[in-house]
Amino acid sequence: MRAYATERTPRDTCPADAPDYPNGRVPVLELEDGRLLLESNAILFYLAEGTHFLPDDRFERAQVLRWAFFEQYSHELNIASPRYWGTHNLPMTEERRVTLEPKRRLGYAALGVMEGQLRQNDFFVGGRYTIADIALYAYTHVAYEGGFDLGQFPAVRAWLQRVAAQPGHIPIKQG
Amino acid sequence: MRAYATERTPRDTCPADAPDYPNGRVPVLELEDGRLLLESNAILFYLAEGTHFLPDDRFERAQVLRWAFFEQYSHELNIASPRYWGTHNLPMTEERRVTLEPKRRLGYAALGVMEGQLRQNDFFVGGRYTIADIALYAYTHVAYEGGFDLGQFPAVRAWLQRVAAQPGHIPIKQG
Numbered sequence: 001m002r003a004y005a006t007e008r009t010p011r012d013t014c015p016a017d018a019p020d021y022p023n024g025r026v027p028v029l030e031l032e033d034g035r036l037l038l039e040s041n042a043i044l045f046y047l048a049e050g051t052h053f054l055p056d057d058r059f060e061r062a063q064v065l066r067w068a069f070f071e072q073y074s075h076e077l078n079i080a081s082p083r084y085w086g087t088h089n090l091p092m093t094e095e096r097r098v099t100l101e102p103k104r105r106l107g108y109a110a111l112g113v114m115e116g117q118l119r120q121n122d123f124f125v126g127g128r129y130t131i132a133d134i135a136l137y138a139y140t141h142v143a144y145e146g147g148f149d150l151g152q153f154p155a156v157r158a159w160l161q162r163v164a165a166q167p168g169h170i171p172i173k174q175g
Numbered sequence: 176m177r178a179y180a181t182e183r184t185p186r187d188t189c190p191a192d193a194p195d196y197p198n199g200r201v202p203v204l205e206l207e208d209g210r211l212l213l214e215s216n217a218i219l220f221y222l223a224e225g226t227h228f229l230p231d232d233r234f235e236r237a238q239v240l241r242w243a244f245f246e247q248y249s250h251e252l253n254i255a256s257p258r259y260w261g262t263h264n265l266p267m268t269e270e271r272r273v274t275l276e277p278k279r280r281l282g283y284a285a286l287g288v289m290e291g292q293l294r295q296n297d298f299f300v301g302g303r304y305t306i307a308d309i310a311l312y313a314y315t316h317v318a319y320e321g322g323f324d325l326g327q328f329p330a331v332r333a334w335l336q337r338v339a340a341q342p343g344h345i346p347i348k349q350g
Contacts, residue, residue, distance in 0.1 A: 037237055039244040046237035062212055062221035065240070069214040072248050098273040 003043070004028040041068040044131040053131050063125045067132035070113070078107035080139040083146030104147070111153050114140070118155035122162060129166055137163045178218070179203040216243040219306040228306050238300045242307035245288070253282035255314040258321030279322070286328050289315070293330035297337060304341055312338045 004026055029037040029046065037043055045068070048054035055061050082103055085096055114136065117124060124132040141160050143150060150157050164171065179201055204212040204221065212218055220243070223229035230236050257278055260271055289311065292299060299307040316335050318325060325332050339346065 031234070035234065037234070037241060039241040041244055042237050042240040045240050046233065049233055049236075058221065058224055059206070059210065059212070061224075062217050065217040065220050066212060066214045069216055069244070069247055072244055073252075077248075077252075095273050095277055098270050102270055 001032055002030045004030065041072060041131075041135055044068070044135060048131045053129070053134070055126050055130060057126070060126045064130050064132045067124045068135050070110070071132075071135045074106065074113070075110040075136065076139060078103040078110060079143050079146055079148060081146075082107075083139070083142060086147070087145055107143075107146070107148060111140075111143070111148065111150070111156060114159075115153045115155050118159045123159070129163070133159075133163055176207055177205045179205065216247060216306075216310055219243070219310060223306045228304070228309070230301050230305060232301070235301045239305050239307045242299045243310050245285070246307075246310045249281065249288070250285040250311065251314060253278040253285060254318050254321055254323060256321075257282075258314070258317060261322070262320055282318075282321075282323060286315075286318070286323065286325070286331060289334075290328045290330050293334045298334070304338070308334075308338055 025038065027038075027040050027043060029043045031037070037046055045054065045065070054064060082100060084090070085092070090096070121127060123129050124136065137160065139146075140150075140156065141164070150160075163169070200213065202213075202215050202218060204218045206212070212221055220229065220240075229239060257275060259265070260267070265271070296302060298304050299311065312335065314321075315325075315331065316339070325335075338344070
């Protein structure tokens with residue numbers, strides 16, 4: 001099994017020379033038999049089935065997906081994209097300039113939704129570490145690189161610490 | 176079990192007076208015991224588990240999710256949003272004006288990805304009708320209301336017919 005990924009690439013800025021997979025996007029998981037699976041959170045779900053990273057309970061499994069879709073639609077779009085523009089020194093086009101403020105507002109709203117959930121819960125679903133936490137940790141823990149200040153989100157900050165303390169956690173940044 | 180939904184509301188334009196559920200958004204599924212589930216595609220997954228609308232095979236299940244995430248990130252954002260602005264007569268703000276052309280381009284790209292898949296397959300996953308088709312049918316069959324022309328996507332048009340011919344299909348529009 002092989003995984004193709006750069007750092008997860010916000011898809012509005014996917015390079016034209018990305019591998020010629022269906023959709024032209026990373027990440028892609030390639031199974032031993034050559035079958036391909038796209039979409040980061042579909043890959044997480046596939047890899048987690050049958051492990052303690054995905055609950056057996058039907059409702060909890062759906063809740064994991066609820067947070068995975070939230071991550072893609074409400075979080076990644078608004079928090080990862082501005083960070084990507086900055087960390088890759090992309091030109092400030094009119095589209096980026098005009099959408100930056102709305103993205104900032106919606107990104108903070110997404111962080112507020114997370115804060116609300118984490119005030120009462122150590123992890124997003126079922127009181128334990130699942131792929132919902134993995135999906136949301138990715139861009140939350142580097143949100144500051146997109147100009148987001150987590151100062152008003154103490155429950156999110158405490159959760160970031162809990163995730164980073166999981167067995168086997170490998171930081172992508174050295175602090 | 177009760178479902179709260181208007182027509183699915185693109186979330187960048189969710190009304191401020193939406194029901195005060197976590198995230199302030201529809202649709203929401205309320206179970207008999209009062210538990211709530213958000214996110215349209217998480218709701219579809221929950222309702223489909225154990226039915227023929229969701230494959231038993233682990234890889235096919237992940238493929239269904241791959242298309243569900245594609246629907247949210249690559250399709251809904253670019254095809255449903257401009258339609259919503261028009262069908263609800265929303266003002267053409269600077270943000271909407273500047274993002275319309277990129278959304279059009281990315282929306283046609285998403286339709287092209289669907290066309291590629293449907294040229295070889297009657298349905299998106301496993302050769303049969305699943306929630307991947309249900310998720311993608313929703314805004315594809317009214318894409319013309321957002322200014323999209325399906326003329327160059329014959330496989331998508333044939334698939335729309337196949338979906339509409341499913342037993343129990345209830346059109347939201349009378350033709």
